[in-house]
Amino acid sequence: MYAQLVKSDGMKSREEMSPQERAFQDRIDRGEKIEPKEWMPEGYRKTLIRQIGQHAHSEIVGQLPEGNWITRAPTLERTAILLAKVQDEAGHGLYLYCAAETLGVSRDELMEKLHSGQMKYSSIFNYPTLTWADIGAVGWLVDGAAIMNQVPLQRTSFGPYSRAMIRICKEESFHQRQGYDIMMKMAQGTSEQKAMAQDALNRFWYPSLMMFGPSDKESVHSAQSMAWKIKINTNDELRQKFVDQTVPQAEYLGLSIPDDTLNWNEEKGGYDFAEPDWSEFFEVLKGNGPCNKERLGARVKAWEDGAWFRDGLMAHAEKRAAARQAAE
Numbered sequence: 172m173y174a175q176l177v178k179s180d181g182m183k184s185r186e187e188m189s190p191q192e193r194a195f196q197d198r199i200d201r202g203e204k205i206e207p208k209e210w211m212p213e214g215y216r217k218t219l220i221r222q223i224g225q226h227a228h229s230e231i232v233g234q235l236p237e238g239n240w241i242t243r244a245p246t247l248e249r250t251a252i253l254l255a256k257v258q259d260e261a262g263h264g265l266y267l268y269c270a271a272e273t274l275g276v277s278r279d280e281l282m283e284k285l286h287s288g289q290m291k292y293s294s295i296f297n298y299p300t301l302t303w304a305d306i307g308a309v310g311w312l313v314d315g316a317a318i319m320n321q322v323p324l325q326r327t328s329f330g331p332y333s334r335a336m337i338r339i340c341k342e343e344s345f346h347q348r349q350g351y352d353i354m355m356k357m358a359q360g361t362s363e364q365k366a367m368a369q370d371a372l373n374r375f376w377y378p379s380l381m382m383f384g385p386s387d388k389e390s391v392h393s394a395q396s397m398a399w400k401i402k403i404n405t406n407d408e409l410r411q412k413f414v415d416q417t418v419p420q421a422e423y424l425g426l427s428i429p430d431d432t433l434n435w436n437e438e439k440g441g442y443d444f445a446e447p448d449w450s451e452f453f454e455v456l457k458g459n460g461p462c463n464k465e466r467l468g469a470r471v472k473a474w475e476d477g478a479w480f481r482d483g484l485m486a487h488a489e490k491r492a493a494a495r496q497a498a499e
């Protein structure tokens with residue numbers, strides 16, 4: 172186990188495991204995939220439902236900040252690209268809800284938990300997209316952070332999650348490039364456009380670093396999730412990789428990362444960088460970020476506005492079932 176990681180609640184040593192739990196852990200250690208109908212510890216199932224469910228919610232809520240710009244993109248081509256990207260996010264949400272459903276939770280239950288605030292979605296989507304440059308920053312930084320986290324998850328131990336990740340990652344790399352392309356255009360544009368790109372980077376840098384979760388010393392789930400290979404890397408490992416990848420990209424754009432302490436550390440082979448303000452992160456998680464109420468409100472409204480459609484589908488399905496029964 173990583174020295175920095177805190178012990179997760181309820182985590183058992185090999186000696187404390189039942190023979191069934193030990194055999195399960197051995198399968199994980201051998202790199203086998205776990206499939207939905209196979210036996211799994213209750214904690215493994217619950218952790219997956221939490222993580223996959225939160226991930227699905229993030230994809231769906233994540234449509235909102237970018238959806239805000241579909242009708243205001245600067246050209247028809249940018250509108251078409253953004254529309255396709257936002258639709259992809261809906262698709263990602265659907266793959267992930269399906270993966271969660273294989274664990275015995277219904278989509279309605281997941282929705283209910285999102286709407287009542289019992290389940291989270293990524294902190295990043297509680298920040299506003301104020302200018303067109305923010306759409307570039309979201310694609311470049313937010314999708315960039317998402318890929319950094321999701322590429323290793325293609326090797327996660329639960330089969331349906333791992334397979335969903337393979338499809339999602341293919342699309343995410345296109346998303347990241349379209350964001351970088353917007354940033355490049357802005358950074359090479361007029362001085363006002365370059366200033367907008369810099370302002371977007373200034374506002375999205377630290378919230379993007381927060382996407383990887385709290386520092387390893389505070390990450391309560393990492394130790395157990397990594398033992399079960401639900402997670403492959405620690406939060407700090409991925410944050411470091413993201414910074415190392417992104418700094419040269421910002422340099423190429425001619426933009427400055429808003430961190431005076433940023434410094435290449437030859438010895439560790441990576442950048443030293445300033446931590447985000449963790450008190451802000453925990454406030455956002457508690458529902459006190461700039462857009463939490465607006466985001467959740469939009470999802471609850473969409474759910475309520477769609478009730479007539481779900482009722483119609485159910486009524487049709489029931490009518491068909493009754494007709495089939497009568498014919499038998």
Ligand code: BYC
Pocket residue numbers: 221222225226227229230231232233234260291292293294295313314317318320381382383384385389390391392393396402406456
């Ligand atoms: N935001 O023990 P920890 C996208 C919570 S969407 C909110 O480290 P864990 C996109 C955590 O849930 C990409 N909450 O947790 C879509 C836990 O609280 P609970 C979304 C966070 O799970 C549209 C507590 O803090 N990606 O790409 O081991 C447009 C302690 O944390 C956050 C995923 O969901 C956060 N940032 O590690 C554009 C990836 N961080 O649940 C783009 C899958 C932590 O005990 N998820 N918390 O109440 C993961 O890899 C892991 O769940 C995390 C956290 C690394 C995020």
